[in-house]
């Protein structure tokens with residue numbers, strides 16, 4: 001069976017889900033309403049990782065709609081994506097990085113997705129013409145890397161990927177191209193079951209360094225299949241790095257987060273970031289962990305790692321830049337540093353900010369001299 005056929009067998013309705021995870025009619029009706037608003041898709045592989053007897057199973061939390069998604073608090077664009085869009089499907093927030101929305105589809109619609117406004121829904125923000133994106137990148141020598149994202153970049157067809165990656169690979173000022181995908185975690189057969197895709201990646205890699213950026217959030221996502229997908233990519237000389245999201249009920253525990261990092265380094269995946277969950281509508285109320293709790297979890301998880309395992313940064317993708325959350329600077333003050341900055345003058349700047357016990361985001365970062 002090809003990956004498209006396998007993807008076609010994914011669970012996309014609450015009725016179909018109930019055959020795998022028992023639920024009564026009232027729950028079916030409630031979750032059905034949520035799935036109408038925010039689409040559901042769960043691959044049979046990812047479904048097999050869920051413990052059907054545990055309503056609080058962390059894998060389930062990431063895949064199965066929750067009534068909490070109906071809460072309207074939050075925002076659909078928490079890090080200024082609209083503002084940073086320079087043409088359809090291309091964001092240019094930091095001078096050295098171009099970020100392309102290559103598709104609005106994913107093999108699994110993560111319930112915590114920060115692009116909930118578009119995944120599985122609107123393709124208004126997706127690049128219609130790869131030509132325009134390639135031309136923009138080619139004309140901006142300051143861009144030294146492109147992140148091909150989405151949706152899930154590996155949900156594009158092989159022909160689309162070969163065309164896009166092949167053209168980006170000819171741009172001399174690009175050091176490397178990143179591919180943003182959760183496929184190794186939620187749908188590994190897209191990689192291990194498709195030699196043609198691996199051949200395309202090998203051909204592009206021969207011209208330009210590729211890097212695969214994925215998102216493992218829980219140690220139980222590291223399986224023989226997901227590790228096999230990672231290894232197939234690594235065998236081409238393509239590094240695989242991980243951007244986890246700190247999620248309530250999933251990895252908000254130092255032991256779990258520590259096991260995740262150890263498991264990742266054990267399969268040669270570099271833990272790169274742990275992101276603070278954004279205050280996204282339909283996400284923030286049930287997935288966000290307060291910052292003070294978050295830094296305590298991260299620091300305890302790091303304590304159990306070797307140097308490679310603790311190399312990740314705990315960051316917040318803020319409208320003004322990527323803020324590294326460094327720690328407490330007093331009983332109620334937290335220390336932050338601009339790891340990336342929209343205003344390059346802020347790069348590397350340290351600042352403190354009072355953070356209340358339940359506070360999970362910074363609305364307006366205060367700069368040293370502002």
Ligand code: SF4
Pocket residue numbers: 105106107108109110112113114115119150151152181182
């Ligand atoms: S794979 Fe990425 S873009 Fe797609 S739903 Fe999950 S987090 Fe969102």
